[in-house]
Amino acid sequence: MNQANTRFIDVSILDREFRVACPPDERAELLDAVAYLDQKMREIRDAGKIASVERIAIMAALNIAHDLLTTRVGGGFDLATFKHRTQAMQKIIDATLAEQDELF
Numbered sequence: 448m449n450q451a452n453t454r455f456i457d458v459s460i461l462d463r464e465f466r467v468a469c470p471p472d473e474r475a476e477l478l479d480a481v482a483y484l485d486q487k488m489r490e491i492r493d494a495g496k497i498a499s500v501e502r503i504a505i506m507a508a509l510n511i512a513h514d515l516l517t518t519r520v521g522g523g524f525d526l527a528t529f530k531h532r533t534q535a536m537q538k539i540i541d542a543t544l545a546e547q548d549e550l551f
Contacts, residue, residue, distance in 0.1 A: 460539065461488045461500060467542055473535065476528075480535035487511060501547055508540055 453468050458481045469477045487507040497503050515533065 458539070460485045460543070461492065461503065463500070463543075465539065465542055465546070467538060469535075469538075473531065476531045477535045477538070480532050480539060483532070484511075484536055484539060501544075504540065504543055511536065 452470050454471055454474075455466050456469050456474060456477065458465050458467055458478070460481060467477065484507060487510060488503050491497055491503045491506050491510075497506060511533075515529075
């Protein structure tokens with residue numbers, strides 16, 4: 448990532464605010480990833496079986512990884528777009544876990 452072009456964007460995941468570094472040309476993909484992750488985490492939280500935000504994030508990551516691994520490449524599947532989205536999600540997960548580490 449070219450640091451000279453990097454901007455910070457504030458996002459909300461599960462009602463928590465995060466500041467994430469993002470090149471301007473990847474902003475749309477990052478926002479898509481944020482929305483997707485937020486939706487997955489809300490589904491897990493609303494199921495009522497897990498209360499810890501950290502555990503919700505891990506379960507969402509596992510579900511997303513499972514979806515990735517069981518998706519067949521081909522048939523109109525855009526691998527490049529998917530790769531960008533997963534990279535954006537990874538940045539969000541890394542930032543979230545780094546903040547969690549600072550709490551302890």
